[in-house]
Every structure is written in C-alpha cells, then in structure tokens.
Amino acid sequence: MNTQTTLSDAIAALQAETGVRMERAAIHQVREEAPGDASPDAWLDVITPQAQPVRFAAEIKAVDRFHTLGTLQARARLRREPTVLVAPFVTTEAARQCRSLGLNFIDAAGNAYLDVPGCFVYVTGKPRPESARPVGRFKSLTPAGLRIVFALLTRPALATGTYRDIAAAADVALGTVGDVLADLQARGHLAPTEPRRLLAPGALQEEWATHFPVKLRPRLHARRFAAPAADWWKGVDLRTQQAVWGGEVAAHHLTGYLEPEQSTIYTAKPEALILKHRLRPDPTGAIEVLDTFWPLAEEADAASATVPPLLVYADLMASADPRNIDTAQRIRAQYLDTGRDARDIA
Template identity: 35%
Template sequence: MNENAILLKLALDNLPSHIQGEYSFDPKPDGEPYTDAEVTLAVHGQCYSFSAEIKRIHRKESLSALLGLARSDTLLVCNRLTAHLADFCTKNAINFIDEAGNARVSFNGLNLWVEGKNLTENHLAIPQPAKPGLGFMKLLFALLAQEDVLHLPFRTIAEMANISLGMVSKGFKYLEAEKLVSLGRTRRILDKEALYQIWIEHYRTVLRPKLGGLKLVAPNDWRDIPLTSMDCWGGEVAADELTRYLQPYELQLFTFEPLQKKLALLKAKPDASGRLWLVPAFWGKALDININAKALLAVAELLASRDSRNKEVAELINEQYLQLKTLPEPRV
C-alpha cells in the first residue's frame, strides 16, 4: 500500500461511525489537482461523490495549488491540520478530511464539521518527510534559476544542477508525488511558490553548511575585488547590486576557478573570521545565473544571517523580483 493509499484509508477509517467511505484510485493520474482518487461518502443512506486530492499539508503555501480549483464536489485528503490551516481551508471553500478523522465538508446538503480528533497510537502513522538532501536542493535551484531546465533531458539537467543522473530521477519522483511538478506529456511546475519556499527554508541548514570554500581578509571596498567571467556574488553584495539599498559587509563570492588559483589572483590572506567568503559554485557551468537566480541567492543568504536589517532587504528583493506571498523562516 503506497503512501497516498495509507493516508486515504486512515482518513476514512477515522471518520465518525455513521459515515462510511469508499474510494478508487485514478489508474492514470495526470498530476492535476483533484485527480488522485474518487471518494464516496455514505451518510444515512445518502451517497456523495468527490474528486479527491491526496496531499500532505504543512503550511498555507502547500494549499496554493488548490486555491481557485476547489469546488463543492472536490475533497482534500491530508495529514492532521492545525486549527489555523483548517480555518484557512474553510475560508477558501476547500472541503477536507484528515488522517485523524477531522472533517469540514459542505456539499449538496451534506454538512460535516468534525474537529479536535488526534491520531490514536494503534493507527499506522505516515512517516514525515526528512529534510531535503544536498542533491535535491541543487536540483531545485536549477529548476528555479532557469525555467527551461525542466524540459531538458535528465542527463542535461544533471549537468546543469551538478548532481548525478540518479539524483535527478529521485528528485523528480518526489516532486511529482508531492504534486509540485507534473511529468506527464508536457512537463510543468505545478506549485512554483512551494519550490521557492522549500529552497529558501532549508538553505541555511542543508546547502549552506556544505558549500565549503575559504574565508579571506576582505579589501576595504568590495568593488576592488577582481572577478573572472563566471564569478557570481551572493548574499549582501548581490542584494546591493539588485537594490542599491545595502552597504555590503559580509561578502560571498561563488566561483568556478580552483580556489588556490583564485586565492593567488585575489592576493588575499586566509582568515577564519574574514569577511570575504570564497565559495565553489554548487551549480553546473551551463546554468544561466539570471537576475532571478541572483535574487534567490541573495534572499537565502540574507535570511540565513538572521540579521533584522538583512531581512528587511530580503523582503524588498522578494517584492521586486521573486514576488512570493511570504518569505519563509529559515530552519535553525
């Protein structure tokens, strides 16, 4: 029994005893919302049929793909929702039942409102997803940096993301299962906002510690640092280039040059507390670091600093370039 089947079975089994549920899975799901299964609820002899979306929900952004598509005959089947998320569903007319048997459904005379139920220990719990790995984060960055990457052959994607071919396949399977991308006849991103949220949220704890590189003594003016053609500023310098609203202090420079060669070119001394962080670029050379990719690098590093001034600038960059509804809090 796969994860979706477990989640759906739990939700139906935990409904009040006067409600019986039956379901059938779509043999050829196309990745569109509300195409995972057909669910029938029988209440006092009356049957009500729904097209179901089966999905784990952890924040409002996880619901964004359903907004505007929910109807009275659609049903979200999900993990146990917080009161805040349950209220958000009600406000946006999203019918749901969760794995604990809580429900808010209004359809054709059927009005269910069940709340306050928790999963009992004798029910099979669905394992929560682990935090994303380094390879997955690099794949996400490539998808967000350059829109046409999604449509390229997997081998080319692997080169552009600087990951293995197997990681591309594994990453896409997860994204498809989470309804974040569709790999049908036409590949497409279904929830770009959620991809941004995942990447920014986990940058500080997953990707940043693995960047490596060297800390160096920085010159008085960062503009005096000699650059080669594929060097790319991140963090505060990228933020200043995008907004002219920040005087950079901590400097993060991504490069494809061998570090020792770059060190000689910069004529800078290594210093563990230095302000210049020279970082090997984590993406492939063929990936285009356009203005949106630079904005993403800037925002993630600014938020990772946990500095209130940097957070203010990150909000400004988001407003001008990324245009996410909200910026996530980076994981600690």
C-alpha cells in the same frame, strides 16, 4: 505536522512549565492595509493577572532553520498585534535568535519567549518531545535534490528537458533525477502530466531557501578571508576568475539598497581568486568564499556578475540580520515574485 495538535500541546506546555495561561481567541480582523498573506494561523490571548489580556497573531510552523525566523519577523511587521511562533520544538540556538529578533514563541516542549506588557517568559533547553522528532526524508530535500530544484527554479524551461539535461544543469548524477522529480510530483510541486512544469514555484522557492543553509551550504567548503581594504569589492568583476558575487554584495548590485558589510563569493576556482585579490585567511574575516554547486559559464563575459536572486535571497534570510531580511524581501518582490533574473540588470 498537525497544526491543531501542535497548538494544543504548546499551550498546555506553556501553562505546565510557567503557569502562564494562553487561550484561543475568536477570529479577529487584521488591519485593512496588511496584505492577505499576513493573516495568522490563529489568534491567541495571554491571560495575565496584572494587566488586560494580550492578543497574539499565531504562526504555527515547524522551525529548525533561521530562514523561517526571518520570514516570520518580516510578516510580523505587517501586523498591529504582536506575533507568536507556535512550534513543535525550538532549539536553544533558535530560541536565542527569536529573542534577538524580538519574536515571541512557544513550543510543545515548554520552551518559550514572551515579552509583552504584564508578561515576560524565557525558557530554553527543554528536550525535544518524541512527537516533534522528524520522520521520513524527501528526495528533493537532500543535497543532490536541492541542486536539482535550484536548477529547475532558476531555469524553468529545464522542467521540460530530458533527465540528462537536468542532471547536467544541476551537476548531479543522472540516476538521482528520477527520484527527485517523482518526489516533487508527489508533493504537488511538479505537474504529474506532460509537459512537466513547476506548480506554485513561490512555495518551492521558500522551501528551497529554508533547507539550503542546512542541507547544501555546509558542503560548499566555506572559508573566511580578509582583504587589504574594506571596500576592495567596489568595481570588482569576478567573472574573469570563474566566480560570482553572492550575499550582501549581490544584493547591493540587484537592489542598490544594501551597503555591504560582508562579502560572499561563489567560485569554481578559489585559488586563483584568492591570489589575484590578495585575500588572507582569517576565521573572523568579512569575506566568505564557497564552492559553486551549479555549472558556471566559463567565458569572461558570462551573463550575470551575481548568483541567481534565489540564492541571494536564501543567504540573506539565513543571516537573521534585520537589514538583510529587509533586503531579501525586496529581492523577493523585485525578482522572485516577478520571474525577473539577475541577467536583467547585467
């Protein structure tokens, strides 16, 4: 994606569709207490006839996953000025999420949501322009590739292992490993020389968390259930049923911050789990059961009662729930940014 082309196309589409004029502003200093990564990609002014120009901090991103919206909302909270997402294309459902989160956006198709003093715009349903149609496919972003990347991110020493070691840890066919590692090297995520090691794992974590909900999670046979009591999860250790906590319950264990409303469980033996805890099928139930996509330790005293923090982070960010997004940022700071593992609290 060419960010400057995307910006120009989105500004032109906004004016053509709504008559609202947006201009690039001069470089503007963010408030001193904001962290460095809160710096926007550009500064934009919306020119309104009834009021003073409104200055936006622009984030130029390709967005087709809810995780990205949650990340942008978290960054927007660090700024004094309102944030506007500038994207090649925003789907109708993503537009609804933006409005729900209070996140302004414009795209190259003419879709937009702006809600600031003197200006309200909400346009959705414009078709994806040809220039925004996805091209190519990275091997590391396929379902098998995401399994391998997850194994590498949660077990960094695995990068120096054999292809057979990596395939076993990711539960994938041996033949897929070489192509995925080559893709990671070509895109700068994996050192091209021996010994193999991950480069800037933080960026790869974000990429994985963005694609997991769309590419891999739908293949994990998610089912919803209800339990006899709302607090049934308290004091329950799932390791004896070859299962681990994910989502909000895992976040509660990792941070002590979130009071769970939904329960997410990853398991290798769903039938035993469902019977033991008397879970009943309910499409609107607060319990979600998914298959594991990595080998779980078979012993009952496995190291951690939760999935790895990276998976907790991905599930929370994909929910687009503000309280989950806040907790996800805590998990990033406490675990992902420090290299700490869930086993440290077991």
